[in-house]
Amino acid sequence: MINHWLMKSEPTEFSIHDLAQRPGQREPWDGVRNYQARNMLRDQMRQGDLAFFYHSNCAEPGIVGIMRIVQEGYLDPTAFDPENTHFDPKSHPGNPRWYQVDVELVRIFPYILPLRELKKHPELANMPLVQRGNRLSIMPVSEEEWKFILRFLHEAQKSNRGGA
DNA sequence: GCCAACGTTGGC
């Protein structure tokens, strides 16, 4: 049984379209500097797990597609690089603080599933994403939530085709 | 261990 996740990125920094352009459509998910998120990267994500790609801090925040975890947690090298914006002088190779996983694009949704929409559904009320003040950049998504979102997307696509 | 100050996140 695989687990499901949601991973945030600011599209101005790294968008799902950037991921689509990478060789093999793969990329290390680096720069996470929050302990709760770190623990999930390091301890809980497994190869084959699926994750929603979420665009945050932008004109239309929302879920924009799906990716797969292709490499389990390993050291985030950007923490050791003084030139990097995610440099953390307190993280040392001998005593590393930050971890990353590698992700691979599975698909880009035909349109954004906006946060605005996600907030309307009581089925998703337990997601940290829709709760006030939540800043977690990586979070688990329950089986039920995952299925609900995919079903909603599918229904919306169908009615879109019919309506157009 | 407390807690005020500060920096960051991220929706709006």
Next chain:
DNA sequence: GCCAACGTTGGC
């Protein structure tokens, strides 16, 4: 750009 919410830091 604003600002509420939150996590981290550091003095004590």
